[in-house]
Amino acid sequence: MAQATISARIDAEDKERFDRFCNNVGLSSSAAIYMFIKNVINEHRIPFVVREPDAVYSAKNMKFLEEGIEALNAGKGVVHELIDEEG
Numbered sequence: 001m002a003q004a005t006i007s008a009r010i011d012a013e014d015k016e017r018f019d020r021f022c023n024n025v026g027l028s029s030s031a032a033i034y035m036f037i038k039n040v041i042n043e044h045r046i047p048f049v050v051r052e053p054d055a056v057y058s059a060k061n062m063k064f065l066e067e068g069i070e071a072l073n074a075g076k077g078v079v080h081e082l083i084d085e086e087g
Contacts, residue, residue, distance in 0.1 A: 006033070 010018075015029075022032045039047045055061070071077060 006037075 018032075019029050022029050027035075036047070
């Protein structure tokens with residue numbers, strides 16, 4: 001069977017962590033990627049759930065949080081009493 005090469009660019013830290021994981025479970029990175037490809041072909045699907053990121057981390061919410069942190073750091077925070085949920 002003829003061989004082909006797949007090339008992908010990933011973050012260097014992600015590659016290092018992936019290589020470390022593969023080594024810990026006794027696989028090469030190439031073997032793990034081969035297993036992924038074979039699974040996709042055999043199952044006719046991506047072997048994990050692919051979905052949009054959690055709305056909590058949306059750009060709008062992250063901007064809101066960053067603005068709040070900036071206000072607190074600038075001394076513009078408001079002190080509130082702790083709310084007792086049991087009472």
